[in-house]
Amino acid sequence: xxxxxxxxxxxxxxxxxxxxxxxxxxxxxxxxxxxxxxxxxxxxxxxxxxxxxxxxxxxxxxxxxxxxxxxxxxxxxxxxxxxxxxxxxxxxxxxxxxxxxxxxxxxxxxxxxxxxx
Numbered sequence: 001x002x003x004x005x006x007x008x009x010x011x012x013x014x015x016x017x018x019x020x021x022x023x024x025x026x027x028x029x030x031x032x033x034x035x036x037x038x039x040x041x042x043x044x045x046x047x048x049x050x051x052x053x054x055x056x057x058x059x060x061x062x063x064x065x066x067x068x069x070x071x072x073x074x075x076x077x078x079x080x081x082x083x084x085x086x087x088x089x090x091x092x093x094x095x096x097x098x099x100x101x102x103x104x105x106x107x108x109x110x111x112x113x114x115x116x117x
Contacts, residue, residue, distance in 0.1 A: 009111030022096030
């Protein structure tokens with residue numbers, strides 16, 4: 001069964017950090033482009049970070065550049081996203097995505113990140 005399961009969200013104080021995890025099962029995660037999206041209240045879902053299947057190059061949204069790091073541990077079939085210097089504007093549901101083609105695209109259920117004092 002193909003599945004993506006995110007974890008690591010929660011309540012964080014402004015200026016804090018956290019690490020999100022996305023564990024894949026039922027397929028070889030590293031063969032796909034792996035991405036993190038976020039959706040803030042009342043806004044559309046947006047791509048924040050991605051790592052390619054070939055070569056492992058990464059790219060980040062300009063709005064979060066320098067505050068995020070995406071990386072993969074292939075023998076765990078897991079991708080991670082570290083987030084630093086969080087602000088209340090970072091409050092959102094974070095989603096993990098894997099993409100190979102339109103037929104082979106999967107989403108996780110999302111994990112809530114709330115930044116508040």
